[in-house]
Amino acid sequence: MSIQLTILGCHSATPRSDAHPTSQYLEINNRHFLIDCGEGTQMQLRKNKIKFSRIKHVFISHLHGDHFFGLIGLISTFGLLNRPHELHIYGPKDLKVIIETQLRLTKSWVDFPLHFHLLSSDKSELIFEDKQVSVYTIPLNHRIYTNGFLFKEKRKDRKLALDKIKSYPDIYICDYHKIKKGFDFVRENGEIISNDLLTESPHEPLSYAFCSDTSYHESIIPIIKEVDLLYHEATFLEDNKELAEKTKHSTAKEAATIAKKAMVKRLIIGHFSNRYKDEQRFLKEASEVFAEVKLAETDKVFTIINKD
Amino acid sequence: MSIQLTILGCHSATPRSDAHPTSQYLEINNRHFLIDCGEGTQMQLRKNKIKFSRIKHVFISHLHGDHFFGLIGLISTFGLLNRPHELHIYGPKDLKVIIETQLRLTKSWVDFPLHFHLLSSDKSELIFEDKQVSVYTIPLNHRIYTNGFLFKEKRKDRKLALDKIKSYPDIYICDYHKIKKGFDFVRENGEIISNDLLTESPHEPLSYAFCSDTSYHESIIPIIKEVDLLYHEATFLEDNKELAEKTKHSTAKEAATIAKKAMVKRLIIGHFSNRYKDEQRFLKEASEVFAEVKLAETDKVFTIINKD
Numbered sequence: 001m002s003i004q005l006t007i008l009g010c011h012s013a014t015p016r017s018d019a020h021p022t023s024q025y026l027e028i029n030n031r032h033f034l035i036d037c038g039e040g041t042q043m044q045l046r047k048n049k050i051k052f053s054r055i056k057h058v059f060i061s062h063l064h065g066d067h068f069f070g071l072i073g074l075i076s077t078f079g080l081l082n083r084p085h086e087l088h089i090y091g092p093k094d095l096k097v098i099i100e101t102q103l104r105l106t107k108s109w110v111d112f113p114l115h116f117h118l119l120s121s122d123k124s125e126l127i128f129e130d131k132q133v134s135v136y137t138i139p140l141n142h143r144i145y146t147n148g149f150l151f152k153e154k155r156k157d158r159k160l161a162l163d164k165i166k167s168y169p170d171i172y173i174c175d176y177h178k179i180k181k182g183f184d185f186v187r188e189n190g191e192i193i194s195n196d197l198l199t200e201s202p203h204e205p206l207s208y209a210f211c212s213d214t215s216y217h218e219s220i221i222p223i224i225k226e227v228d229l230l231y232h233e234a235t236f237l238e239d240n241k242e243l244a245e246k247t248k249h250s251t252a253k254e255a256a257t258i259a260k261k262a263m264v265k266r267l268i269i270g271h272f273s274n275r276y277k278d279e280q281r282f283l284k285e286a287s288e289v290f291a292e293v294k295l296a297e298t299d300k301v302f303t304i305i306n307k308d
Numbered sequence: 309m310s311i312q313l314t315i316l317g318c319h320s321a322t323p324r325s326d327a328h329p330t331s332q333y334l335e336i337n338n339r340h341f342l343i344d345c346g347e348g349t350q351m352q353l354r355k356n357k358i359k360f361s362r363i364k365h366v367f368i369s370h371l372h373g374d375h376f377f378g379l380i381g382l383i384s385t386f387g388l389l390n391r392p393h394e395l396h397i398y399g400p401k402d403l404k405v406i407i408e409t410q411l412r413l414t415k416s417w418v419d420f421p422l423h424f425h426l427l428s429s430d431k432s433e434l435i436f437e438d439k440q441v442s443v444y445t446i447p448l449n450h451r452i453y454t455n456g457f458l459f460k461e462k463r464k465d466r467k468l469a470l471d472k473i474k475s476y477p478d479i480y481i482c483d484y485h486k487i488k489k490g491f492d493f494v495r496e497n498g499e500i501i502s503n504d505l506l507t508e509s510p511h512e513p514l515s516y517a518f519c520s521d522t523s524y525h526e527s528i529i530p531i532i533k534e535v536d537l538l539y540h541e542a543t544f545l546e547d548n549k550e551l552a553e554k555t556k557h558s559t560a561k562e563a564a565t566i567a568k569k570a571m572v573k574r575l576i577i578g579h580f581s582n583r584y585k586d587e588q589r590f591l592k593e594a595s596e597v598f599a600e601v602k603l604a605e606t607d608k609v610f611t612i613i614n615k616d
Contacts, residue, residue, distance in 0.1 A: 016351055
């Protein structure tokens with residue numbers, strides 16, 4: 001079980017050639033997700049040699065340009081490449097109008113199925129689920145309707161301890177399914193063999209929470225509690241706390257405080273304002289509150305492997 | 309008098325980190341124009357250290373994404389930077405709906421005046437004019453409604469030959485205006501002093517024609533005749549002539565043929581399909597027809613100074 005997070009862009013507002021707007025590519029349990037899609041994301045995907053065909057689900061946090069202006073280009077490119085796979089897009093309700101208006105007026109309708117899953121709830125909700133992964137919204141507090149996203153591996157079945165099982169000749173292969181699900185084994189004479197004598201615990205499921213853009217907002221703490229990896233925006237430092245409040249962004253200290261209160265295992269901060277030349281200042285401010293913090297960097301890959 | 313053309317992007321269809329879609333920045337007679345605005349143009353402008361405030365006129369050839377998907381991001385950035393200057397956008401009529409839909413639904417109305425000049429004529433027309441420069445459309449033949457653009461310096465007044473004028477004591481400063489405009493000088497005794505004895509010819513006005521995207525289309529020849537610099541698309545080589553015809557693009561040979569027939573002074577070709585790894589093949593094919601040809605290259609600056 002592993003999480004691999006590629007930072008395609010981690011700067012706020014106005015993009016520059018060395019400061020790409022928000023986008024992340026997440027691999028979790030062999031599922032591949034694109035989170036936000038600022039201008040230039042398709043070039044960043046190419047640069048990081050990420051296969052376009054793997055992207056079947058795109059999550060858009062909110063409709064500020066630095067988080068979604070690259071989406072129409074990505075969809076259009078998928079169309080030009082004759083992509084056969086369907087594409088699912090999760091985002092605020094007006095996103096569908098914006099994309100479809102452009103496809104219609106540019107006469108660029110794509111041939112692959114394009115499904116919009118439009119969000120408008122202010123409560124956390126399950127928006128994607130398969131056998132491996134669940135995705136929930138994390139309602140954030142920004143100037144416009146905004147969600148973060150929580151990606152959770154599903155707990156796997158218990159692992160069979162085959163060396164131990166073999167000492168019970170009356171346990172057959174057909175019994176394994178129930179044992180993996182955690183049931184005790186009942187012998188013909190009524191003797192109960194406790195499940196923990198036959199199995200081992202599976203890996204602990206990993207989880208990743210993406211929270212951008214938002215002011216300091218403690219309501220998210222129960223949702224992101226104890227996640228293995230939290231990305232939390234840190235647009236400003238404390239020296240611009242008033243500006244952070246006014247624009248509904250967070251400081252590095254606030255991001256670290258959220259991480260600490262939610263008892264997450266690791267924190268990445270990003271969405272840095274271009275006004276700061278030295279991003280190490282973000283690291284310094286955050287690490288004074290929460291030690292396990294790293295800076296987002298364009299093209300950097302963060303990997304978490306659960307070896308339990 | 310000079311033309312300075314910066315190639316911000318010159319590749320077709322699907323952008324990559326090393327293949328930017330179409331955009332050009334033109335300086336002609338101290339006027340500054342942006343021509344087309346594919347995704348990532350604002351990053352390319354930054355990279356080339358082009359001042360955003362200089363851009364007051366943007367010309368969009370057609371509504372295929374690789375020619376305008378960067379425009380909403382550029383407008384949005386101008387807004388975030390609190391630009392005071394007005395911005396004029398010239399392009400197909402649906403462009404206004406596309407941009408305004410996004411500004412409205414993302415609640416990102418900009419404070420500077422944003423003027424759309426919407427094009428729908430299939431005839432060449434004057435769309436911009438000031439004291440220095442005129443801009444005309446060049447109707448092209450593509451899959452959707454498309455215009456190229458012809459930028460022409462205006463002819464300056466004749467230059468006073470002051471050493472010669474001084475030999476006529478009855479010519480006063482107040483007479484200079486008419487003489488510069490080409491009038492002969494009439495002395496009190498009725499003697500006519502021919503204007504060419506008093507003035508020299510001004511520099512020949514320079515002109516630049518931008519033609520992308522289009523099939524081989526001889527109707528443009530009278531419009532672009534004898535321009536100093538022609539950019540003509542060359543998406544394909546002759547080995548893909550059928551594909552060029554089908555998609556209404558040109559081959560390098562066709563671009564060169566247009567240049568030759570229009571007797572232009574210099575040709576730049578671009579909008580190369582990503583299928584070709586060696587762009588020198590475009591140069592070879594075109595130069596067999598027209599010698600004064602160069603390849604467009606991202607971030608390359610072409611300068612023409614009129615020293616006549």
